[in-house]
Amino acid sequence: MTKVLLSLFLAAIFVCPVESKGNNIKENEEKISFHQLLQAVSEEYVKNPSIPDTSQPKVVNPADVSILAGDNRYWVTIYASDKYERTKALEAGLDIVEISGKQVSGIIHAKSIKTLEEKGFVIALKMTLSEYAQEFFKDFPPNDSAYHNYDEMIEVLQKIADSNKDIASLFSIGKSIEGREIWTLRINSSVKGTQSSSKPGAVFMGAHHAREHLSVEVPLLYAVWLLENRNNPDVKKYIDTLDIYIMPMVNPDGAEYDISTGKYKWQRKNMRVNPDGEIGVDLNRNYAYRWGGPGASHSTWSDTYCGPAAFSEPETQAIKKFVEERDNLKTLISYHSYSELVLYPWGGVDEPIANEKDRKVFITMAQEMAKYTGYKPQQSSDLYVATGDTTDWTYAAKGIFSFTFEITPKSSYSGGFYPGIKVIEKTVTDNIKSAMYLLSVTHNPYSVLGK
Numbered sequence: 001m002t003k004v005l006l007s008l009f010l011a012a013i014f015v016c017p018v019e020s021k022g023n024n025i026k027e028n029e030e031k032i033s034f035h036q037l038l039q040a041v042s043e044e045y046v047k048n049p050s051i052p053d054t055s056q057p058k059v060v061n062p063a064d065v066s067i068l069a070g071d072n073r074y075w076v077t078i079y080a081s082d083k084y085e086r087t088k089a090l091e092a093g094l095d096i097v098e099i100s101g102k103q104v105s106g107i108i109h110a111k112s113i114k115t116l117e118e119k120g121f122v123i124a125l126k127m128t129l130s131e132y133a134q135e136f137f138k139d140f141p142p143n144d145s146a147y148h149n150y151d152e153m154i155e156v157l158q159k160i161a162d163s164n165k166d167i168a169s170l171f172s173i174g175k176s177i178e179g180r181e182i183w184t185l186r187i188n189s190s191v192k193g194t195q196s197s198s199k200p201g202a203v204f205m206g207a208h209h210a211r212e213h214l215s216v217e218v219p220l221l222y223a224v225w226l227l228e229n230r231n232n233p234d235v236k237k238y239i240d241t242l243d244i245y246i247m248p249m250v251n252p253d254g255a256e257y258d259i260s261t262g263k264y265k266w267q268r269k270n271m272r273v274n275p276d277g278e279i280g281v282d283l284n285r286n287y288a289y290r291w292g293g294p295g296a297s298h299s300t301w302s303d304t305y306c307g308p309a310a311f312s313e314p315e316t317q318a319i320k321k322f323v324e325e326r327d328n329l330k331t332l333i334s335y336h337s338y339s340e341l342v343l344y345p346w347g348g349v350d351e352p353i354a355n356e357k358d359r360k361v362f363i364t365m366a367q368e369m370a371k372y373t374g375y376k377p378q379q380s381s382d383l384y385v386a387t388g389d390t391t392d393w394t395y396a397a398k399g400i401f402s403f404t405f406e407i408t409p410k411s412s413y414s415g416g417f418y419p420g421i422k423v424i425e426k427t428v429t430d431n432i433k434s435a436m437y438l439l440s441v442t443h444n445p446y447s448v449l450g451k
């Protein structure tokens with residue numbers, strides 16, 4: 001019944017936006033509105049006809065991708081017939097981005113190509129990252145200014161926290177390697193900041209990976225939407241009874257670096273300067289569960305470099321501390337892009353979760369959340385085995401029902417990591433529905449199993 005009510009409510013709000021009348025939001029020009037934000041995105045798209053339709057074949061101005069001219073990475077397509085082969089490819093240093101039948105495509109450093117060949121992989125297609133970008137992408141930052149950079153994200157979080165002081169607070173869980181705060185918005189009607197709470201907790205995270213900018217928009221705009229609809233009975237119920245945390249940008253240094261020149265740099269990792277001068281550790285290979293095992297690279301130059309040790313990075317250390325200090329956390333979504341998948345543990349081993357009850361909860365929740373988004377639910381390691389990710393650790397260490405969402409789009413042909421602003425509205429609104437489902441079961445995830 002809850003589910004029916006939830007669907008009706010969501011259907012209602014998307015047809016007829018709920019105004020935030022009569023709540024505690026201050027009526028002033030500084031107010032940030034969910035619909036204004038989405039409208040701003042749409043208007044920018046309408047008034048800027050130069051924004052290309054990325055679903056069509058491209059004619060590209062090579063100057064747009066000149067920033068990648070000196071980049072030592074390649075886009076390759078190889079044959080890998082099953083997930084075991086794909087795991088081997090990851091270990092050779094290939095950052096797998098797309099899987100299509102027996103073919104796998106992704107990004108690999110020039111230094112790792114030999115390793116890939118030595119392991120017996122046949123390379124069907126190979127082009128420099130610059131050539132690849134010219135082939136597929138021409139949505140570059142001037143057109144994408146509706147996306148929130150680090151300062152703009154802080155501004156939004158600050159404003160909505162200020163407008164909802166009775167239930168929202170903003171705090172940092174720690175600093176990135178370059179010293180940026182990892183800001184977290186907390187929604188809790190009883191306590192603020194880092195005070196402890198016994199209410200069941202839900203966590204939403206974005207941008208472990210720098211170039212996945214859409215994964216910032218989803219949790220950020222969800223925060224705006226939740227507070228704007230705070231007086232809606234369903235939202236109010238969750239705000240009154242849950243402890244909700246939203247951290248839209250876990251890797252702020254990488255995200256800022258990716259846009260620092262006005263042209264995307266395809267950064268994935270954080271900005272750690274490794275001893276050999278290579279930049280970055282893959283934060284989503286740096287968590288402790290089976291760290292450094294299958295599917296992680298130990299080469300500093302690889303996009304999937306797992307770091308010198310588990311939790312070697314300040315960003316993952318901050319998450320570790322945050323999670324370990326809170327025994328009330330029950331559910332979690334870590335947003336990534338792209339591929340349109342809802343993934344659940346394990347990612348680091350082939351086996352399914354041994355605890356049958358937990359496994360059924362994961363499968364049921366993933367299937368339900370997939371319904372709202374049209375994404376495909378599956379065990380993470382069914383794609384390939386990759387150790388050291390967030391959700392394996394949060395489930396293994398604390399039993400949190402944790403999901404990795406690979407959000408829109410589905411492939412390179414629809415924009416890959418840089419799908420432009422036209423996808424923001426649908427992606428955000430679809431994902432709000434699955435995020436509301438997550439909240440609806442956070443009190444007791446086992447309730448999804450019925451009696």
Ligand SMILES: [Zn+2]
Binds near residue numbers: 208
């Ligand atoms: Zn990612």
